[in-house]
Amino acid sequence: MPGGLEEFFPEPGEPDGPEGSGLGGADPAEDADPDPLHVADPPLAECVDDFYSPSQPPSRLRPRPADAGVPTDILLRALEPPAIKVRHIPLADILRPAYRTLGEPAQQDGRG
Numbered sequence: 001m002p003g004g005l006e007e008f009f010p011e012p013g014e015p016d017g018p019e020g021s022g023l024g025g026a027d028p029a030e031d032a033d034p035d036p037l038h039v040a041d042p043p044l045a046e047c048v049d050d051f052y053s054p055s056q057p058p059s060r061l062r063p064r065p066a067d068a069g070v071p072t073d074i075l076l077r078a079l080e081p082p083a084i085k086v087r088h089i090p091l092a093d094i095l096r097p098a099y100r101t102l103g104e105p106a107q108q109d110g111r112g
Contacts, residue, residue: 072103 071077073096081092 071100073099075099 076092076096076099081090084091086094
């Protein structure tokens with residue numbers, strides 16, 4: 001090539017650049033370190049059997065307390081009531097008895 005451009009534009013079959021220039025030679029992907037965040041996943045066949053199994057034995061599970069000690073209508077008390085009325089009654093006043101009923105112990109009505 002005229003004008004000494006051979007070092008910038010090598011002929012086909014020659015290395016991509018002068019030695020030590022960092023422009024060619026070995027593939028940079030081969031020299032790079034493996035990704036430190038890469039985690040090899042196990043094959044799917046090994047995971048399927050354990051998918052629905054609990055991570056801890058049921059004997060280690062603790063029962064939940066019967067009463068959390070929080071009133072069931074705490075959201076109605078804590079949040080600003082919406083400006084919605086149903087037949088001239090504020091929505092919070094309509095919902096309050098239902099929320100309080102949720103906190104009462106379940107009554108057995110004799111149905112199976």
